[in-house]
Amino acid sequence: MHDIILARALHILAVVIWIGGVAMATTVVLPAVRRGDLGEDRRQAFQAIEHRFVWQARTAAIVVGLTGLYITWRLDLWDRFQVITFWWMHAMVCVWLLFAFVLFVAEPFILHRHFRQWATEQPGVAFAWLHRAHWVLLALSVVTILGAVAGSQGWSFF
Numbered sequence: 001m002h003d004i005i006l007a008r009a010l011h012i013l014a015v016v017i018w019i020g021g022v023a024m025a026t027t028v029v030l031p032a033v034r035r036g037d038l039g040e041d042r043r044q045a046f047q048a049i050e051h052r053f054v055w056q057a058r059t060a061a062i063v064v065g066l067t068g069l070y071i072t073w074r075l076d077l078w079d080r081f082q083v084i085t086f087w088w089m090h091a092m093v094c095v096w097l098l099f100a101f102v103l104f105v106a107e108p109f110i111l112h113r114h115f116r117q118w119a120t121e122q123p124g125v126a127f128a129w130l131h132r133a134h135w136v137l138l139a140l141s142v143v144t145i146l147g148a149v150a151g152s153q154g155w156s157f158f
Contacts, residue, residue, distance in 0.1 A: 003074065004071065004074060004075065007067045007070050007071050007074070008067070008071060010063055010067050011063070011064060011067035011068060011071065013063075014059075014060040014061075014063035014064045014067065015060070015064055015145070017056060017057075017060045018056075018057050018060035018061055018064060018099070019138075019141045019142075019145065021053050021056060021057055021060075022057075022134065022137060022138050022141060023138055025049075025050075025053070025134055026131070026134040026135055026137075026138045027138075029046070029049055030046075030127065030130065030131045030134060031131070032045075033045050033046045033049075033127060034124075034127045034128070034131060042119065042123050042127055043116065043119040043120060043123065046119075046127070046130075054103065054107065057099075057103055058103050058104065061096065061099055061100055061103055064096060065096055065100065068092065068093075068096065077089070084158050085151075085156045085158050086151060087147065087151075087157070087158070088144065088147035088148040088150075088151040088152075089148075089151075091140075091143070091144040091147055091148070092144055092148055094144075095140055095141055095144045098137070098140070099137070102137075115130070
């Protein structure tokens with residue numbers, strides 16, 4: 001049972017690092033970048049911060065995915081995906097898949113190339129869109145975290 005304790009501890013730690021970073025980017029970094037508090041070149045300011053955090057986020061997302069899968073397998077929790085009471089299990093998988101797509105596909109292969117040009121040509125519009133997207137991701141993450149913590153303790157909407 002020590003393996004489950006370790007897996008849960010790593011899972012929660014990685015969620016804190018990953019979603020905590022999203023919260024920091026959404027509520028602190030992006031507003032400062034949009035206002036120009038970090039210099040006139042908003043794209044460069046954002047990329048300097050994003051470049052340092054993206055590998056932390058990717059690593060944390062991998063740890064979350066692997067530990068979540070391990071816990072589900074080890075405790076044989078697959079049947080929870082067939083019951084609406086455990087909606088938060090679905091939410092955790094969906095949020096993870098969304099972020100995995102953004103971190104491993106969209107950001108490096110699509111957004112990195114196109115956002116650079118967009119942020120150079122229309123920085124106000126580009127950073128407003130980026131900020132709104134971060135708010136959506138953060139909101140989905142917060143609802144999922146609240147649901148998962150409450151649900152794992154036996155509370156449910158249903």
